Amino acid sequence: MALRNILIHPDPRLKKVATPVTDVTDDLRRLADDMLETMYDAPGIGLAAPQIAVMQRMLVMDCAKDEDATPEPMVLINPAVTWVSEAKNTYEEGCLSIPEQYAEVERPAEVEVTWRGLDGKDHRERFDGLWATCVQHEIDHLDGKLFIDYLGRMKRQMITRKMQKLKREMARD
Ligand code: K1U
C-alpha cells in the first residue's frame, strides 16, 4: 500500500469527467487500498480517484461516526445515483483538495446509489445522514464538480484565490 499525492484546487484534472472502469483487476484493488490509506491518513471520510490524478470512476469512503467506531470502508466503482429524496439536508462540507475551507451545501437528504464492488458484483444501497452527503460529494468529483461550485461566485473566487496562494507557498517550500 502507498500514500498518494492529493491534488489541490485549482487543477484542471479536478474539473474533468472521469472514465468508467471496465474491469475489476488486481491493479484496481491495489488502487483502492492506496486510496483508503490516503483517505485515512489525510484524514478524511471520502476520496475520489481524480483527487489522486487517476481519471477513473472509483471512490472510497468511511463515515463511521467516531474515532473508536469499527471502520466501515467502502469502495464504489462506477457509482450512479438512481434516486434522490425530496427532503434536503445542509452540511458544512470540506474537501481534501481544498484544505481548511468549509461551507454549507444543501443536497438531497437521502440517495439510492448503484455501483460495482471489488467483488465484481453489482450493489444497490440507500444512504442517509453523512453517508448521503459524502457519496454525493465524491460522485461530484467523478463528474469534475467541487463543493465550491454550489457557492456564489464571490465566495468561490475567494476560496480559489486562497488555494492559489497556498499552492504558491507549497511550491516555495
Ligand atoms: O472528497 C473529499 O475531499 C473528502 C472530504 C469528504 C467530505 C467531507 C465533508 C462532507 C462531504 C464530503 C473529506 O473527508 S474533508 C475532511 C473531513 O470532512 C473530516 C476529516 C476528519 C474527520 C472527520 C471529517
Ligand code: ZN
Ligand atoms: Zn472533495
